[in-house]
Ligand SMILES: NC(=O)C1=CN([C@@H]2O[C@H](COP(=O)(O)OP(=O)(O)OC[C@H]3O[C@@H](n4cnc5c(N)ncnc54)[C@H](O)[C@@H]3O)[C@@H](O)[C@H]2O)[C@@H](O)CC1
Ligand SMILES: Nc1ncnc2c1ncn2[C@@H]1O[C@H](COP(=O)(O)OP(=O)(O)O)[C@@H](O)[C@H]1O
């Protein structure tokens with residue numbers, strides 16, 4: 001399990017050590033980890049260390065202090081290191097160490113800006129240590145101009161020197177992942193004490209690149225995480241397995257209310273997703289013409305034109321491929337939501353929801369659908385606003401609806417109404433293909449039908465009570481993402497169609513379940529790259 005914390009949580013965890021006068025020790029550890037990451041990455045790129053050029057962009061706070069101490073380590077290893085001081089002050093200890101190690105110090109002025117930007121753009125490595133968890137808003141003034149100029153020069157000259165963010169890319173909000181003003185997109189972010197939630201939510205995740213967590217000794221003081229990411233070993237523990245005497249009904253039946261005359265394929269894809277994700281049986285409810293197509297494509301599915309009350313299931317999937325005029329289907333969707341069974345409500349069901357829901361109802365909007373949901377709730381957010389602040393948006397949606405909300409995207413976020421949050425980024429951009437979301441809804445529906453009642457499975461992982469609905473949705477997103485990736489890899493990295501995601505899923509399930517080595521789960525994932 002990867003765990004993430006807000007900047008405030010990490011700063012609070014530092015407090016007892018700062019009170020013991022260990023502030024400088026923490027900074028040295030952070031800086032050493034940062035410098036080691038730069039060295040390792042340059043080596044893996046085949047660069048010579050001695051004589052290579054490093055530019056450290058330094059702010060006036062402790063983040064700049066980390067950068068200066070890291071620069072001192074690198075200068076001591078024979079790297080030609082320049083610190084660009086962007087503020088009117090710099091961490092005194094860090095600056096002294098940097099100068100002692102032979103680093104060159106430049107103050108950022110408007111006159112020097114073009115030359116310093118060119119130097120940074122052409123460097124073998126740039127360390128971005130302007131702002132960390134103490135940032136209030138984004139980069140402004142000459143620091144912002146410098147970042148713009150470095151980015152423009154790198155683009156124009158096709159430069160690809162290593163970009164490393166210290167703790168977080170400067171200008172990214174540590175808690176929300178929102179970007180105010182220009183941000184230098186990092187290849188690697190070396191973050192201290194624990195991953196920050198903003199690094200695991202878009203757009204922060206876009207700018208963070210690969211995230212490495214460096215332990216600095218505050219970890220035992222960290223509270224319960226603000227966000228989690230399921231890894232393979234967690235998935236292995238959560239995936240249901242049929243008992244020896246299982247029969248199809250005991251394994252879980254999913255009722256699917258999806259598809260319409262206009263979008264019959266969505267019903268097929270949702271059923272294929274569900275069948276691939278281990279459910280005992282799928283019952284399809286919908287118009288006869290759609291049911292015919294479902295039967296032809298998935299003969300395993302039992303189809304009917306009946307009502308929700310007439311069909312016994314353990315969970316419902318409603319909404320994929322349904323429009324506002326599919327009145328009969330929308331009635332079924334509303335009945336399913338009112339049934340007290342777990343429900344995944346997708347696409348066309350989202351506009352038809354009652355005002356107040358419960359955590360066992362999992363909504364699966366993409367950013368555009370979430371913006372529409374907000375508009376119906378009386379908020380002005382548009383798609384761009386949701387995409388600019390995905391974590392805040394998904395949390396707000398969960399609080400406002402009372403449901404568990406899964407926001408789809410390159411990073412998929414899941415929020416429970418009272419705060420449990422998951423972030424999964426297991427997929428490939430090839431997943432952005434029509435019908436992909438229908439398969440995801442099927443997978444989540446199948447998991448709800450199988451695992452919704454099994455509370456113990458989740459508490460073992462520290463996920464309490466109704467938080468399991470969010471965990472199930474995250475598990476679905478993780479399986480779907482990995483299946484899509486595997487399908488693309490089987491095509492040598494080429495494109496996939498939505499049906500291929502369902503086809504690839506059973507093998508992913510099998511491979512993940514084979515990971516019965518729980519020792520691996522217990523390993524400290526903080527020392528591992530997040531992706
Ligand atoms: N507290 C500690 O002992 C440790 C802190 N660490 C580092 O310290 C960082 C936090 O340090 P700070 O609290 O000093 O905060 P930062 O270094 O993130 O920035 C704070 C400074 O920047 C200024 N500032 C804030 N927003 C600004 C903006 N938008 N534009 C320009 N200037 C702005 C503030 O006035 C303040 O002087 C962490 O991100 C981490 O890198 C690590 O060294 C580990 C130990
Ligand atoms: N850039 C991306 N990288 C990885 N996964 C993505 C990306 N864009 C979308 N996805 C995933 O693909 C799926 C798309 O779902 P959705 O937008 O509902 O598609 P559709 O409505 O066509 O079925 C979601 O699971 C989403 O998380």
Ligand SMILES: [K+]
Nearest residue numbers: 128131168170
């Ligand atoms: K930074």
